[in-house]
Amino acid sequence: MNLGLAGKSFLVTGATGQIGQAIVRTLATEGAHVAIHYRGDRDTAESLAEETGGHPVAADLRDEKEVAALVAAATKRFDRLDGLVAGAGRWPVPPVPVADMPLDRWTATIGDNLTITFLTCREYLRHLRRTGDGAIVLIASAAGRFGEAGHADYAAAKAAVAYGLALSLKNEMVRDAPHARINVVSPGWTPPPEKPAATDPALLNRAMSTVALNKPAKAQDVANAVAWLLSPVTAGHLTGEVIGVTGGMEGRLLHLP
Numbered sequence: 001m002n003l004g005l006a007g008k009s010f011l012v013t014g015a016t017g018q019i020g021q022a023i024v025r026t027l028a029t030e031g032a033h034v035a036i037h038y039r040g041d042r043d044t045a046e047s048l049a050e051e052t053g054g055h056p057v058a059a060d061l062r063d064e065k066e067v068a069a070l071v072a073a074a075t076k077r078f079d080r081l082d083g084l085v086a087g088a089g090r091w092p093v094p095p096v097p098v099a100d101m102p103l104d105r106w107t108a109t110i111g112d113n114l115t116i117t118f119l120t121c122r123e124y125l126r127h128l129r130r131t132g133d134g135a136i137v138l139i140a141s142a143a144g145r146f147g148e149a150g151h152a153d154y155a156a157a158k159a160a161v162a163y164g165l166a167l168s169l170k171n172e173m174v175r176d177a178p179h180a181r182i183n184v185v186s187p188g189w190t191p192p193p194e195k196p197a198a199t200d201p202a203l204l205n206r207a208m209s210t211v212a213l214n215k216p217a218k219a220q221d222v223a224n225a226v227a228w229l230l231s232p233v234t235a236g237h238l239t240g241e242v243i244g245v246t247g248g249m250e251g252r253l254l255h256l257p
Contacts, residue, residue, distance in 0.1 A: 097150060139187070145244070182240065
């Protein structure tokens with residue numbers, strides 16, 4: 001099926017991560033132009049741009065002036081942005097129970113996930129006022145639905161992204177752009193294939209114990225869902241939806257047999 005993305009322009013934040021790279025490649029394969037956001041990994045961004053014909057742009061999304069400059073640079077390059085994929089975020093390590101969590105850990109995680117998504121969306125919505133149409137896909141996490149022991153900070157941030165922020169913007173953005181859409185992709189565990197966790201039988205068995213399809217997601221699975229939601233052909237009447245790319249996950253295993 002032709003997704004109708006050829007010739008359209010998109011900004012992907014967090015584009016040098018494994019999911020971000022898959023999204024950029026998928027959109028480029030569909031004939032789209034992509035602004036490739038990165039913060040520190042310039043080499044990966046430039047290599048990805050050379051591979052896909054995209055345009056790398058650096059920004060620290062914690063700084064609202066840099067976010068404004070990012071959207072301005074992408075707009076200047078492509079004249080307009082037909083969509084935003086807000087994929088930047090950070091899963092903190094190590095796990096820390098709430099009873100032991102320092103305030104600075106909580107604040108940093110909220111900032112690195114919820115606040116940067118707010119700032120990026122805010123700037124794109126200002127662009128939307130000028131163009132009158134567009135689409136947003138936010139990348140959340142299954143942790144935002146099911147919770148995650150030791151990572152309540154991350155789970156809370158992603159829940160706010162998927163539900164509080166996205167559902168509010170669904171109703172706000174149509175005031176300026178009547179057909180603009182926002183949706184969320186919420187991945188389950190998506191381990192990089194080269195990491196030991198992806199091939200550790202004991203870890204895989206535990207992680208997949210509540211997953212109907214009994215396998216972890218791949219970055220390409222997430223990228224396919226993003227492209228589908230950006231498409232005016234396949235998702236032109238979808239907004240405010242949260243698509244879980246989780247293999248049918250039903251929760252978190254708390255007690256081993």
